Amino acid sequence: MPAVVYILKDGSERRVEVPEGTSVMLGAIQNNVPGIEAECGGCCSCATCHVYVEPAYADKVPPPDLTENDLLSGVAAERKPSSRLSCQINMTAALDGLTVRIPEKQSL
Amino acid sequence: MSHGLVVVGGSYAAAQIAASAREQGYAEPIRIVSEEPRGPYQRPPLSKGYLAGKVLPAALPLRSEAFYRDSKVELILGARAESIDLSGRSVVLSDGRRLAFDRLALATGARPRPLPVPGGGLEGVLFLRSLADADALRTRLAEATDVVIVGAGFIGLEFASVAVAAGKKVTVVEMQDRVLARAVAPGLAAFIADVHRAKGLDIRLGATVKELRGNRRVESVICGDGTSIRADLVLLAIGVIPNVELAQAAGLACQDGIIVDRFATTSDPRIVSAGDCTRHPSAYADQPLRLESVQNALDQAKTAAATISGVAKPYDTVPWFWSDQYDLKLQMVGLAAGHDSAVTRGTPSDGRFSVFYYRRGSLIAIDSVNKPGEHMLGRKLLTARLSPTPEQAADSGFDLQGLMAKA
Numbered sequence A: 001m002p003a004v005v006y007i008l009k010d011g012s013e014r015r016v017e018v019p020e021g022t023s024v025m026l027g028a029i030q031n032n033v034p035g036i037e038a039e040c041g042g043c044c045s046c047a048t049c050h051v052y053v054e055p056a057y058a059d060k061v062p063p064p065d066l067t068e069n070d071l072l073s074g075v076a077a078e079r080k081p082s083s084r085l086s087c088q089i090n091m092t093a094a095l096d097g098l099t100v101r102i103p104e105k106q107s108l
Numbered sequence B: 001m002s003h004g005l006v007v008v009g010g011s012y013a014a015a016q017i018a019a020s021a022r023e024q025g026y027a028e029p030i031r032i033v034s035e036e037p038r039g040p041y042q043r044p045p046l047s048k049g050y051l052a053g054k055v056l057p058a059a060l061p062l063r064s065e066a067f068y069r070d071s072k073v074e075l076i077l078g079a080r081a082e083s084i085d086l087s088g089r090s091v092v093l094s095d096g097r098r099l100a101f102d103r104l105a106l107a108t109g110a111r112p113r114p115l116p117v118p119g120g121g122l123e124g125v126l127f128l129r130s131l132a133d134a135d136a137l138r139t140r141l142a143e144a145t146d147v148v149i150v151g152a153g154f155i156g157l158e159f160a161s162v163a164v165a166a167g168k169k170v171t172v173v174e175m176q177d178r179v180l181a182r183a184v185a186p187g188l189a190a191f192i193a194d195v196h197r198a199k200g201l202d203i204r205l206g207a208t209v210k211e212l213r214g215n216r217r218v219e220s221v222i223c224g225d226g227t228s229i230r231a232d233l234v235l236l237a238i239g240v241i242p243n244v245e246l247a248q249a250a251g252l253a254c255q256d257g258i259i260v261d262r263f264a265t266t267s268d269p270r271i272v273s274a275g276d277c278t279r280h281p282s283a284y285a286d287q288p289l290r291l292e293s294v295q296n297a298l299d300q301a302k303t304a305a306a307t308i309s310g311v312a313k314p315y316d317t318v319p320w321f322w323s324d325q326y327d328l329k330l331q332m333v334g335l336a337a338g339h340d341s342a343v344t345r346g347t348p349s350d351g352r353f354s355v356f357y358y359r360r361g362s363l364i365a366i367d368s369v370n371k372p373g374e375h376m377l378g379r380k381l382l383t384a385r386l387s388p389t390p391e392q393a394a395d396s397g398f399d400l401q402g403l404m405a406k407a
C-alpha cells in the first residue's frame, strides 16, 4: 500500500499507509494525524484540509482543478505555489512516499 | 474521585467537544454516550455522494479509533441517555447504567420532523438523518421507479439530484412558493429550481400533502388540491425538530432549542450544549437562533469545550453552509434573512456567480454558486465586518481581495 509522510506543525514526521483510491485527507483522519480538520469531509467546500506538497513530489501530483484552485485562494494559512487541498489528492501507487507539510492553521 | 465530562450525543458536536476539551488540556475522564450503534460520522454525504455510491462507508467516520484511544475518550454506543439527575449529578442510560459527571455536555442534535397525515407509517415512506436511514433509502431507491420528495429544502433537493441521476421519475412537493425558502433569497431559489427542472425534476410549489395512500406499501401521494402522484418511495424532508426533551425534563431553559449563552452554557452553569439542538445568541442576528449546520456544530462545540476547560471563548464565528446538487456547488456565508437589497456578481447563465445581500447598506451575507473563492473571501469580509459597496460587489472587475489587504 502506498504511504504518505505528513510533516506536523512541530516538525515531526508521521508515515502512514493510505489505500489507493482514498485521499491524502482521509489518510490523515483515519490515522489521527493532527492538523487537518476537513470540516466538509472532502466535498471541496471548506479549505480546512490544506497542505504544502514537498518540492520533490510537486511534479508527481496531478494539478488542482478549477474548483480546488479557486477554493485555495481562501486558505487560512499562507497560500504558496505548493498549496493543495488534501481531500483532492487521490492516492495512487505512483504517489508512494508523498510528503506533505501541515500548515500553521486551518481556520480563520 | 473525579467523574469528569459526560457528553450526550454522537455526532459532530459531541466528537468536537471531546477533541477540543483535550486540546485545551482537560485531563479528567471523558465519556460520550450515543444511541447510535457507531461512533460519530459525517451526515452531509448521506444525501449526496454516499447515496450515489461515490463515498464509501470507510470514509464516513469523523474520527479514527486511534483518536478515541489516544485521547482517552470513551465511546458508549447503542445507549440512550434517558434522564439527567441534576442533584445526583448523573445521567441515567437506557440500559440502566448511571453515569456520574462533574460536567455535562448536551449534543443531542435534531431529528426529522414527522408529517402529520394519514399513511405516514406505510412501507416505503422514509426519512434521512442517520446512516441507517441512508442505507434503507439506498436499498429502496434501487428498486423504486416513482419517487416523491416532500419538502424542497437542502436534503430534499440533494436527494432529488441523486434520484434523478439514477434515472427515476422524481417529484418534489413543496408547500412554499419557492424552493429552499428558508435558506436562500427568491432570485437564487428560482435559478436552482430551473437547474433541477432542466434535469427532469418535477417541482410542485405551493402544494401540500394531505395523505399517503397504499396497501401496506406506499402507492401514491395525495396533495391538498386532490392531485394524486404515483409513488413507490416517499422521502419526508420537511425539516428537523431539536432534541430538547432530555434537557427540558431536567428543567433546563428550552425554546425550540436548548437555550445557551455565547459561551455555550445552558441555564445550569455545569451544563454546556452545542450543535443543532441549541438556540444561541449570534453576532450576526438580532434574535437568538438555531442553526443546522456542520459549521455551527463544530464551532459551538469548540466554545463549549473551552468553557468546560475554564477558558472564555465566545462563539462568534460567521455562519456558513454548503450544498452540492448536480454540478452546482452552493456555499452560503452570513445570514441573508432580513436583507433589504441584493446584487449579483458574475453571470448566472455561466453557472458561476455570487449574490451579495445588504441590510441598511451593510453586507450581511453572500450566496455563491460554483465560486468557492468568493465564498471564502466572503467569510473573511464578514468576519472582519468589511463591506464593499453594492456597486463594488456587482462589478466583477473590482478587486474585493484588495479590501482585505487595505484593512
Ligand SMILES: Cc1cc2nc3c(=O)[nH]c(=O)nc-3n(C[C@H](O)[C@H](O)[C@H](O)COP(=O)(O)OP(=O)(O)OC[C@H]3O[C@@H](n4cnc5c(N)ncnc54)[C@H](O)[C@@H]3O)c2cc1C
Binding pocket: B008, B009, B010, B011, B012, B013, B014, B033, B034, B035, B036, B043, B044, B045, B046, B047, B079, B080, B081, B082, B107, B108, B109, B110, B111, B128, B129, B130, B155, B243, B246, B274, B275, B276, B277, B291, B292, B293, B294, B295, B297, B320, B321, B322, B323, B324
Ligand atoms: C442528509 C444530511 C445532509 C446534510 N448536509 C449538510 C451539508 O451539506 N452542510 C452542512 O453544513 N450541514 C449538513 N447537514 C446538517 C448537519 O449534518 C448537522 O447540522 C449536524 O449533523 C449537527 O450535528 P450535531 O452534533 O449537532 O447533531 P446530530 O448530527 O443531530 O447528532 C446528534 C446525535 O445525538 C444522538 N442522541 C440524541 N439524543 C440522545 C440521547 N438522549 N442519548 C444518546 N444519544 C442521543 C443522536 O442519535 C445523534 O447521533 C446535513 C444533515 C443531513 C441529515
Ligand code: FES
Binding pocket: A025, A037, A038, A039, A040, A041, A042, A043, A044, A045, A046, A047, A048, A049, A085, A086, A087, A088
Ligand atoms: S475537506 Fe473540505 S475542502 Fe477538503
